[in-house]
Structures are given as structure tokens and as C-alpha cells.
Amino acid sequence: MPAVGGIPTGPGKEYPGNLTPYVLVTCVVAAMGGLIFGYDIGISGGVTSMDPFLRKFFPKVYRSKHDDTSTNQYCQYNSETLTMFTSSLYLAALLSSLVASTVTRKLGRKPSMLLGGLLFFAGALLNGFAQAVWMLIVGRILLGFGIGFANQSVPLYLSETAPYKYRGALNIGFQLSITVGILVANVLNYFFAKIDGGWGWRLSLGGAIVPAIILTAGSLILPDTPNSLIERGKMEDAREKLKRIRGLENVDEEFNDLVMASELSKQVEHPWRNLLQRKYRPHVAVATLIPFFQQFTGINVIMFYAPVLFNTIGFGDDASLMSSVITGLVNVVATLVSIYGVDKWGRRFLFLEGGAQMLICQIIVAACIGAKFGIDGQPGELPKWYAIVVVLFICIYVAAFAWSWGPLGWLVPSEVFPLEIRSAAQSINVSVNMVFTFVVAQAFLNMLCHMKFGLFLFFAFFVVVMTIYIYYFLPETKNIPIEEMNQVWRSHWFWAKFMTEEFSNGNVEMHKGGQALKNV
Numbered sequence: 001m002p003a004v005g006g007i008p009t010g011p012g013k014e015y016p017g018n019l020t021p022y023v024l025v026t027c028v029v030a031a032m033g034g035l036i037f038g039y040d041i042g043i044s045g046g047v048t049s050m051d052p053f054l055r056k057f058f059p060k061v062y063r064s065k066h067d068d069t070s071t072n073q074y075c076q077y078n079s080e081t082l083t084m085f086t087s088s089l090y091l092a093a094l095l096s097s098l099v100a101s102t103v104t105r106k107l108g109r110k111p112s113m114l115l116g117g118l119l120f121f122a123g124a125l126l127n128g129f130a131q132a133v134w135m136l137i138v139g140r141i142l143l144g145f146g147i148g149f150a151n152q153s154v155p156l157y158l159s160e161t162a163p164y165k166y167r168g169a170l171n172i173g174f175q176l177s178i179t180v181g182i183l184v185a186n187v188l189n190y191f192f193a194k195i196d197g198g199w200g201w202r203l204s205l206g207g208a209i210v211p212a213i214i215l216t217a218g219s220l221i222l223p224d225t226p227n228s229l230i231e232r233g234k235m236e237d238a239r240e241k242l243k244r245i246r247g248l249e250n251v252d253e254e255f256n257d258l259v260m261a262s263e264l265s266k267q268v269e270h271p272w273r274n275l276l277q278r279k280y281r282p283h284v285a286v287a288t289l290i291p292f293f294q295q296f297t298g299i300n301v302i303m304f305y306a307p308v309l310f311n312t313i314g315f316g317d318d319a320s321l322m323s324s325v326i327t328g329l330v331n332v333v334a335t336l337v338s339i340y341g342v343d344k345w346g347r348r349f350l351f352l353e354g355g356a357q358m359l360i361c362q363i364i365v366a367a368c369i370g371a372k373f374g375i376d377g378q379p380g381e382l383p384k385w386y387a388i389v390v391v392l393f394i395c396i397y398v399a400a401f402a403w404s405w406g407p408l409g410w411l412v413p414s415e416v417f418p419l420e421i422r423s424a425a426q427s428i429n430v431s432v433n434m435v436f437t438f439v440v441a442q443a444f445l446n447m448l449c450h451m452k453f454g455l456f457l458f459f460a461f462f463v464v465v466m467t468i469y470i471y472y473f474l475p476e477t478k479n480i481p482i483e484e485m486n487q488v489w490r491s492h493w494f495w496a497k498f499m500t501e502e503f504s505n506g507n508v509e510m511h512k513g514g515q516a517l518k519n520v
Helices: 021-031 034-047 051-057 059-066 080-107 109-128 133-161 164-192 200-206 209-221 226-231 235-246 252-266 278-295 299-312 317-345 347-373 384-402 405-416 419-451 454-473 486-490
Strands: 508-510 517-519
Touching: 021 133, 021 164, 021 209, 021 235, 034 080, 034 109, 034 133, 034 164, 034 200, 034 209, 034 317, 051 059, 051 200, 080 109, 080 133, 080 419, 109 133, 109 200, 109 209, 133 164, 133 226, 133 405, 133 419, 164 200, 164 317, 164 405, 226 235, 226 252, 235 252, 252 419, 278 405, 278 419, 278 454, 317 347, 317 384, 317 405, 347 384, 347 405, 347 454, 384 405, 405 419, 419 454
Parallel strands: none
Antiparallel strands: 508 517
């Protein structure tokens, strides 16, 4: 039996290919799709801590924050309407990701990215000019539709375009652009909050048109992936595109394998129904558990509500916004660590190290907040050293997430699905992510009010569970060509028993010389 969760290190198929300037630029432009997601995560938490915004749209929260000095600090932001403003986006993203699966499969990855950019643009305009809460909510729903399409198509695009030896680093470009979006949003919030007249929040919300324009323009100039072209019957275009992105004239072996995989996928008339088959259980497990666990690390609690959270634990408005800028900067730098190490150290190492580091930090932060705030939420005067300790350990926690569950939560699911279920499975991945992003975002302020510092221990429990799952049940996927990924599952100590059926109506074998797939 191989090592727990691992695969044997025997020889596998290796497709030739170079990291050409063309493919590098292509992947960087495509990864910009993450900007819209990141910008929204960063901007929403900052805006909901701005007094002029609260006074106009959420006066009850504003009064609770300023007028009622007896209010428990844990509960001052507890408003269902306020959380609906944040979380409505993710419910919309869930619904649109189901439609995006069909668009991505039948029309290609590019149209899905284009539609995502246009919808996000419309939502940003509506939010920037909002005069009532309903305009905010409708704008957020449009933003969510855009994110659903982008999160469906961009990770697939990157995984299919990148040479397999560099797939991890290039795919993490998507997560890097999310973290850059968060950082930019935090910096803008800090400065826009200082604008006289109290209309800076409009610039924060309306500024989302910039990442929307970047994604829309990028989708118009990017080439489609060879996989997508083959899937739609454009064989010669696919061959030429594969030659260009690999920087080679002879791509016959990889091209033939892609064609064969596409032919097999066309035999699958109902990819959604096929996901229920026994042989796809490893893939369904990845598509559901990894995004579920990603949200229950608690990271979105920090990123959505960083200014609100820091304000709650005693920082002033300016200090809370600046603290969220600091965590955003840590997020970006730590993601660069993941880009460097993911194809060197492997996915499992980063998952396991990140989980252990997050667990330690959550326990320490819970202890710090519990010791000072207790259960009544009345901390009194907070010393400077206390604030520094809390921010320090939150930053260490953010760093752990940013080089592990952050990027790998998108990378690993996008690279393990066979072509015949890839769009459907990625749609499930995005949908599960958005469902639990919505649940956490909608419930967080209420949970903070009732669970108090124990909220951090709640998420720490899930970090323990997810780390155990990774150790025992997730195989290593680095340096495995995307169309050869099934060898990972066939070699795994637990999942191998589900892989007895082969991937066609008859039996199909993966060969290492000549053809990769063969009907027998």
C-alpha cells in the first residue's frame, strides 16, 4: 500500500511543453478573473464599517454602534439586513454557476468569462448609484451572477492551458488575483472613508467596474483552450492552438489523448446524472468537501468583515481599516509563496502545514479575545500591545490560508476531473463554495453575537477535521498531466476500490506508450 493519501512514484506519461511567454501572458490575463471576486470580498466589509453608508442604508446598525453605549461589543453589528447585503451575492453566484456549467461546456470557456465580466459591470454601476437598500441588493445579485460565471470558467481555463509541470503555479494566479483584489479594495476603503461629505462608499462600490472591465476585455482577446475547441469539433484550430501554447511543432501525443478523451466525454449524454456513478465518487468528494472545508476555515469571516471585526475588538474606524489593509498585504505575499512551492513541495504538504498553522492561530486569537472581552463583550480600555498581538496572529492565520486552502481550494478540484464531467463537476465545486460562503456570511454576525470568542474555536474544530481528511483521503496531484489524473485515484489506498469501472461504455485503458486511451 502506498503512503497514506499518496501515490506510488512510478513513471507516468509526460507531455513535452515549454512555459512560453505566450502561455504565461495568456494565463496571467485569464487569472485576472479573480480580481472581481477579491475586490468584492474586500470592499463589502470595509463599506459596512463606514458610518455614512450605515446611516443611509442601515440606520439601526448605525444607532447601535454609536448611540447605545451599553451594547455588547460582540453584537453591535448584528443585523439580518446588513448580512443580506453581503451574502446575497453568494446566493446569486450559486444559481448562476449552475447555468454557467452548460455555457462553459457548449460555448467554451471564453463566453462564460465574458458574460461574467458584463454582469459584474452592471452590478457595480447599480451599487455605485444606489439610493435604496433594494438597489444595493439587486446590484449585489448581479455581481453574484458575474462571479458565478467567472469562478466556473477561469480555473478550468487555467488548468487546461498550462503545461502540467507548471499547472499549479499558473492556476494559483487566479487566487493571487483574488488576494490582489482584496488588498486593492482594502486600500481604497481606507482612503475613500476619509472623503469629506461621506460619499466615499459610492467610489468603493462603483470601483468594481474596473476589475469587470479587465475581465471583459481579457475574455475578448484570449484564445480558447484546445480542450474546449476539441469539445466543440474544431480539431485543426485546437491542434494549432496546442502547438502555440506548448511552443512545439510536434504535439501529436497530447493532442491525440485530448481527442480521445473528448470522444469518450461525448458518449456521456447526462454528465450531471453520471456524477452519481460509483467511479466518480472520488471526484464528487473533492468537488464537495474541499470547497465546504475552504469556507469553514473561517477565512471569509476575517476577509468579509475584517474592518467590522477589528472595530468590534476595540480598534477605531481608521485603525480597523488599516488593519484589514495589513492582512490583505499578508494575503498577497503568502499567495506568492504558494505559487513558488506548489509544484515543488506538492499540494498535500501545503494543505497539512497550512491547517496546523491556522489551528494554532485560531486558538490563540480565541484566547486573546476571550481573556479581554469575556462573555459580556465589555473590554474596557484596550492596551496597544493587545491590539498588536491580535493583528499579528490573525496575519499568521491569513498567511497559512493564503498558501494552502486559499489557492489549493480552487486548484485541486479544477485539475482532477475527467473531461466528460469536468464542467458539471466544476459547477458543483463552485456551487458548494457559494452555498457555504452564503451560509457563513449570513450567519457570522449572529454567531459572533451569540458564540462570542468561541466562534474562533468553532472554526478551529473544522480545521482539525479538514486536515485529517487531507492526510488520509487526498492524493498528491503535482506533476500529473490533467488527462492522466485517473492514475492518482487508481493508486490511492481508499479510492482505488471505486475505480474498477473504466471510463467509457465499454472498457478503456490508459496506456503509457502510444495512445493514452484505447477501447477494448
